[in-house]
Amino acid sequence: MKKLMFYLLLAGAAFAQAAEPVRTKLPLLDLEHVLAVLVYSVIGIVVMVLSFAIIDWVHPRDIWGEIADKQNRAMAIVFGCMMLGIAIIIAAAIVG
Structure with missing residues (x-):
């Protein structure tokens, strides 16, 4: 019985160690990502304003x-x- 408990604990410890995700340290502020966020934000705002202008133009009322x-x-x-x-x-289009 002691052997069985030992093997179960050993297997559980091995499983817990294998299931632990690998942690990588990411940079806090990457210029490339910040620039991408700014570009996509500007593109999204421009598309939003254009879509509202088109809807306003097509709609029969003011x-x-x-x-x-x-x-x-x-x-x-x-x-x-x-x-x-x-x-x-x-x-959704920006995120992909």
């Missing part, structure tokens, strides 16, 4: 007039959700 002047909450919610959906698509 979006800003409806939301700001007439206080149309329903239109604000619809266009907010639409922009959120476009932002999710842009983020």
